[in-house]
Amino acid sequence: MPREFAITSPTPTLSLESDGRGEIAFTVSNVTDRAMHAGARLLPAPPLKPEWLSIRGKELRDMPPGATEVFTVDVHVPPGTPPGPYTFQLVVADVDLPDERFAEGPTIAVEARAAPLPAKPFPWWWLVVGGLVIVGGALALFFGLRGDGPVPETCPAGQLACEDRCVDVQADPKHCGACGNACGEDQDCSAGQCVRGACPEGKTRCGDVCLDTAKDDRNCGACGATCGAGLFCRDGRCQCPSNLTLCGGRCVDTNKDVQSCGGCNTRCGANQVCEDGRCICTGSLTLCGGRCVETDTDEQNCRTCGVRCGPTQQCLDGTCKCGTGLTLCGGSCVNMQTDERNCGRCGTSCATGRVCKSGACVTSLPAPCGLGQILCPCTGTCISNAMCSKLCASGVQPK
Structure with a gap:
């Protein structure tokens, strides 16, 4: 994990x-x-x-x-x-x-190393022989009355030499934790500490109470080991309920959690929710390239992911359309009122020297006419007034 x-x-x-x-x-x-x-x-x-x-x-x-x-x-x-x-x-x-x-x-x-064994009594050899005899007799009488033997030199592993015998200071009520540390009448020695009564099998003493550290949420696996919010103790370990997963110290449902969707640390993006362990978009939005978009209006994903509208187009109702006053001609949006290649309708091109004005091809304005000439409306050229009248009368029209 x-x-x-x-x-x-x-x-x-x-x-x-x-x-x-x-x-x-x-x-x-x-x-x-x-x-x-x-x-x-x-x-x-x-x-x-x-x-x-x-x-x-x-x-x-x-x-x-x-x-x-x-x-x-x-x-x-x-x-x-x-x-x-x-x-x-x-x-x-x-x-x-x-x-x-x-x-x-x-x-x-x-x-931790065991405490050093008490030093053996050192004989006072400089005492007079009479003193040795008296002291030796007194010691012999003392041990005889007690019925105890001499202080042992070595003890088995885990035991200490206390007074004249080896004891287990982890369990001996007269030497609990250390030599001479006697427990009270209503106490037992458990793990080197004086406690009130021994705990039954499967229980551990924590303070003055016996607890099952395999199940206790406040003492899980050891005294004082508390499980966090939403966790419970099972087999001495803090765990989540069976339908949840531990992610970052929290129990979460990876089928629904947007921070851990399908697994820990798998986060859903903006405008997304987690359903059945998958990040999906909310409402009418569609997931395109890791983003949730509205395909009815998104110009990079118009109606379907990856369908991009042209530089002069807009996505309207899921279709790439031209803006107001423009018409789609050959994949481009044009103004047929002024476009010389699509004048009035798609594909209508104006001839050389003519321009598109108000959706019609008209003669472009030439340079000012010379002396004695006028711009004849029938030909669109500079000619004499008499010639213009004659041509116009014959029905000539601008090309």
């Missing part, structure tokens, strides 16, 4: 030094196409305590698309802490939308 951040660590297990200190680096990458303000926080699982963990440097960092940052976590488990299952995770989220844009890093197991 895609996330906004990819979080990796060099190892799933962190071994601490003898003083209980250690560090581990997480590599965090922004795998989206958006810039985000990344904020990091630590999610410890009990019994690991939050004060044992700290992030080195800035917890909030600006991360452009594809950027990578390294978050170093310092761990300090106090000396004497019993060895046990200590785990934590690094969670990184966009502080602008932390519930939608986030990612959880791998679970890191912290290996």
Whole structure:
């Protein structure tokens, strides 16, 4: 399932030094196409305590698309802490939308070393022989009365030497979590902590209550791990209902969600809706080249996608038509009142020396006539007045 951040660590297990200190680096990458303000926080699982963990440097960092940052976590488990299952995770989220844009890093197991065994009593050899005999007798009488043996030198893995025996400090009510830490009369020792009554099988103690972390929405998989809005806990993991998909921290219906149509991050464009996992146009609009257009009026997609009207045409009612005062002739819109190649009607061309005026071919106005001549209306040429009268009387018409 895609996330906004990819979080990796060099190892799933962190071994601490003898003083209980250690560090581990997480590599965090922004795998989206958006810039985000990344904020990091630590999610410890009990019994690991939050004060044992700290992030080195800035917890909030600006991360452009594809950027990578390294978050170093310092761990300090106090000396004497019993060895046990200590785990934590690094969670990184966009502080602008932390519930939608986030990612959880791998679970890191912290290996805390057992506290050093108590030193063996050192004999005081410089005491006089009489003192040794008295002390030895007293010790023998003391152990004889108690019925206990000497302090063991080594204990099995997971146990500590407390007083004169090896005990499991994870479960011993007299030495719970550490030697000498006795639980109360109404308490049991569970996971190194004194609790009121042991939890039944399949339940985990979170505070003073026993919970089923496989199903509890507020403690899913671990105490304090809360599922977000719309999520529920199943098998110890926060999941969406069966008919929804987790996208960016939200449960969405990919059959209807315009931000995740058919799959996460598949967004529908403007004037589109998501139906059955496909982006479709609304109303009477048609999808052409990734845009929703009105094919009755769109000059680039007139009636059908890809049908373009001419440079002087308009798309009207799904048909490429000429504007007011123009007529379609040979694929071009012309003004038949003035077009010399389509004068009055398509294909009617005016002869040389004639122009189209008011839809008719007329003689173009020549240069002014010379002395003694007039522009004869019958011939359209400059001739004498007498000749013009004669020609006009004979019925000559302009060509």
